[in-house]
Amino acid sequence: MAEVTLVEAARLAALQEMRRDPRVWVLGEDVARGGLFGQYRGFIEEFGAARIVSTPISESTIMGAGLGAALVGTRPIIEMRIFDFVMCAMDELVNQIAKIRYMFGGQARPAVVVRMPHGMWRNSAAQHSQMLESWFAHLPGVVVAVPATPADTAGLLVSAIRSDDPVLFFDPKNLFPLKGEVGEAIEPIPFGEARRMREGTDLTIVTWSAMVPAVEEAALTLAARGISADVLDLRTLWPWDERAVLASVARTGRLLVAHEAVTVAGFGAEVVSRVVERLGPARLRRAARLGQPRVPVPFAPVLEDALKPDAAKVVAAAEALLRD
Amino acid sequence: MAEVTLVEAARLAALQEMRRDPRVWVLGEDVARGGLFGQYRGFIEEFGAARIVSTPISESTIMGAGLGAALVGTRPIIEMRIFDFVMCAMDELVNQIAKIRYMFGGQARPAVVVRMPHGMWRNSAAQHSQMLESWFAHLPGVVVAVPATPADTAGLLVSAIRSDDPVLFFDPKNLFPLKGEVGEAIEPIPFGEARRMREGTDLTIVTWSAMVPAVEEAALTLAARGISADVLDLRTLWPWDERAVLASVARTGRLLVAHEAVTVAGFGAEVVSRVVERLGPARLRRAARLGQPRVPVPFAPVLEDALKPDAAKVVAAAEALLRD
Amino acid sequence: MNAGGDNRARLLALYGTMCRIRAFEETALAAHRAGEIPGPLHVSIGQEGVAAGVCLNLRPDDRITSNHRGHGHALAKGAGVAGMMEELLGRAGGHCRGKGGSMHIADFSVGMLGANGVVAGGIPIAVGAAQGLRLLGSDAIVCCFFGDGAINRGPFLEGLNWAALYRLPVLFVCEDNGVAAFTRAESVTAGPGVAARAEALGVPAVPVDGNDALAVDAAAARLVAEVRGGGGPRLLHATTFRLMGHTSTDPAAWREVGEVEAARAEEPILRLRAHLLEQGVAPRTLDAIEGDARAEMSQARAAALAAPWPDAAVAWEDVQDSGAVEAA
Amino acid sequence: MNAGGDNRARLLALYGTMCRIRAFEETALAAHRAGEIPGPLHVSIGQEGVAAGVCLNLRPDDRITSNHRGHGHALAKGAGVAGMMEELLGRAGGHCRGKGGSMHIADFSVGMLGANGVVAGGIPIAVGAAQGLRLLGSDAIVCCFFGDGAINRGPFLEGLNWAALYRLPVLFVCEDNGVAAFTRAESVTAGPGVAARAEALGVPAVPVDGNDALAVDAAAARLVAEVRGGGGPRLLHATTFRLMGHTSTDPAAWREVGEVEAARAEEPILRLRAHLLEQGVAPRTLDAIEGDARAEMSQARAAALAAPWPDAAVAWEDVQDSGAVEAA
């Protein structure tokens, strides 16, 4: 077990899988230089230019070529640099990758991993800070991974690379420096299993990705105030661990979903709705969501901070949920 | 008042607005030939090639050029032909149009209408049948219009053309032949006001776009079985008429949201969550959503029918909601 | 090209493929009119020379990508007719289990990686397939078919630049029928055309009369050899004519008077037939080939019509392994 | 170009603009290092000749679009410095009220339609703006700045084809600094280059030494006249050199030894200065211009530093008119 940063954990996972399987390769901008965040540092030396392909600024083709290469039996890791740039490759992702297995009646298996570092990060403003993971939970044909710790990032990336499904892998770029333990041999973590961050009895908090540290902090504050939160990090949004959430809310009767993405039509809505449908309103005393207002991400720190969901807002939302 | 088809109602609305305001113009593929569905029939003769611009198959540029033209003070109607093709223009829509007013601190007003005929239509399969309207409710900076009748299509299109906000206008292509009354002078319909399709007391059904006729039929069947449904067609998803929904559910205590789109993370989740948050679970006896399973749209009629939410499924869902 | 008997066999094979494509699509049109085929149907009648001439030069393990007008490409690459016809009719035995239909016809077993409902959608897939094949150590190549309308979409530039950069084994084939849907190519395409665009992106381009199947065959033979030999990508610019409307329901009323009639005289099957007759092939040999093709396709239609629909349960399959499909 | 006194005034104006751009960006770099400027900062130090030489030929009602490296374009088009500096520091008085920052710098009051965080994002906007201007009966033109990295994205092809097709008044300016982020242009760009690509799309292209501000001015004067005269779009291919890293935090360690030093000798401000001295302009005149520029920018920095932050409430404004913003 070594203590490494989240971005290094991701690097180690990709490294392990590329050593294990010669069909795995990487394509994206600047990947031969290690990638924008160093997530492929040293790969070009070990795997060469045939497997570490630094590409032109051609997002449509990065995505579409990854798909084509998967159709002949390789297993590409498609690196999108920053999530927002995937908007330049949506036809390839939404109309092609997500549908090709179905549309062709199972003839094709687009076994790609699409890596998309997402979320707010160092005041990068509206075009470099988006979190639209809920879009892809709504899109049939893809797995949606939203890890938040070094170990989960590593384990889920291993699963993603080994999966025959296309996996949309949302690297939490603001958490890249976060440290944690990662094993020598990285074991795959199954999709659809939440991680219980904390056991509690008063309310259930469900979260994922960049919000996880804020929720962790909030849970401590709440504990200090005598409020015991049961906290789940979903880790993947499709599939997602409905069972764990239902079991928790069945006990606590109160549900708060906290995510960095915009609240309106965010994945929090799915979680709340599902709980209402499955448990029935009677077994739920209160439910609420915390996310960004429906506003693009601004540049100035004072503005970004005003919108960004943080620990204090989680605490306030949790306390409000208990006041009735 | 004349009885016209939905597509003709849309044509009349655009015609009226183009006559009223010389800054309004249309760009898209084959629009000089009247558009794929005849929604611009006769326009080239009246307005000429400067205002009815038949373009290359260049969706990125159709969208982006519309934006640029708005920035200098014209009011483009951006015709996307079929919704799914907007995937080729998502950077221009999501990263540019939706954000430009905010990102530039209010200096710019991207007053565009983006028309995107969406939904299942004559067995067009996975790449020509999508309904992803919930994505855009989640996207700050845009209005989302999802009309379902000739009158609403006409009135909302007039509002869209006059709006300084970018309006994403989802033409319900499967309902184009539907007939209804449209006034001589088409009055704008405000965004965010639901249309009450039917008054009732036993449950609230919320719906929009292509699902509206199926829900109408279902409500009749339910009535015949002694179940009285209060039915709302939202007409726009952002803004949406939360007030009308809350008032209705406060009376009925039961909520069914029915849409053609995939249920998971669809806009139905937002409606249910909002009702739970606002009314509190105690005032809600049951809630459920009906939509497509999380599956791409298949080609064969027998398969499409199996997945498509229809009147019978609405009836079944409503009855299930009343069984407790 | 080969000489003598070999050459004659090759020409007859070419003729046979073209007749089969024509017969398949005429049968499909009739089936569509009869209400047996739902959904949009794009036929390539008049363009058969390109698909047949190019694919004659491909190996079974070579791959192709196609566009919305893909029946000809699929048949020429060897796709099974029964599975194609069943697919068009939405039957269980279709290559795509009835989930794709005409616009998504595909037969991976013969390297046909799929038609595409998005114009230019096949271009990045083709370059990636070529890159993947190289990584796997194969010397198979990829042939990418698209229309003149596709050259105004971004992926054309990105894909050709990419293929040239990595010297990928891709043969791009632009089937230039002069129209995109209902719009004439010259009214939406600036500059000197597809070949100049390709050359400016580092992809050598060769023009050919796409209605002269022999010329297509010869040009493709040369280009396929160059591509397979490691010379990097090439583009074949094949001019041709779409004798029918954009879809089966488009009367193409916007054509000029006499335009289609004039084009009929230049259509590729007639031309190859004339050549073969000149070469001394007996008319009845050719009639037999045509007749066989028609019979094959009629039988396929009848068989498809008698074939079972897919089980409704099939609609929930082939989505993804992870995660339930959340039945409605 | 004008001769005699007029010409000298023009050259001094050019020199002044370049010095102001340099001073602005050096000041911004210092402010970034000092922690006053958050977020990514892309400076164009070494490339000032292009922005200054081109924009000298534009009218106030002409429009420009820019990319992520937009300070020079904005300043050359006349954007207010105070509003720019406040924007970089995220202050209330920024042109974008602190919502955009460096990467989204914009000043619509002078026709600067915005920098762009997406490579090639400005291209379709520029062509549309030109189409809109024509519809409104204006003879203003649009100048669209982008880097060599943008020519591998689809919008380059689509936008140039579009502009040529409709003969739109757009001057495309490719600032070719030979690198895209951390990757050399030649390793990602196939074929003969941007000019050939433009010509293949029907857009006449002219090469220029972008570090020779006089040459840029002369070429731009000619092209702007052609574009405004209704000749349709043109492309100016300006070769130049980025003296700094990709962003303010990139040490550009991947440059070859001596590469930057060699380039420094060819940088555009030095070159124009040498020319002006040769023409008999007194050194102190030039020193004064430089000094004024530095002073202006230092003051702007100090003023911005003292300026108020935006109210938090501003974060909820400028989204859209319809629909509440649903405060968290």
Ligand SMILES: Cc1ncc(C[n+]2csc(CCOP(=O)(O)OP(=O)(O)O)c2C)c(N)n1
């Ligand atoms: C991205 C995209 N835009 C628009 C369409 C609608 N469409 C289908 S085929 C077609 C014309 C294509 O023309 P071309 O590529 O020349 O092929 P052809 O039909 O002539 O064989 C259009 C516009 C589409 N399928 N995809």
Ligand SMILES: Cc1ncc(C[n+]2csc(CCOP(=O)(O)OP(=O)(O)O)c2C)c(N)n1
């Ligand atoms: C679509 C997209 N892909 C990637 C990026 C990340 N990125 C920002 S600038 C840049 C390099 C651009 O190179 P060039 O256009 O030559 O401009 P230069 O930086 O040299 O001025 C890249 C890759 C981006 N902003 N947008």
Ligand SMILES: [Mg+2]
């Ligand atoms: Mg064509």
Ligand SMILES: [Mg+2]
């Ligand atoms: Mg560059």
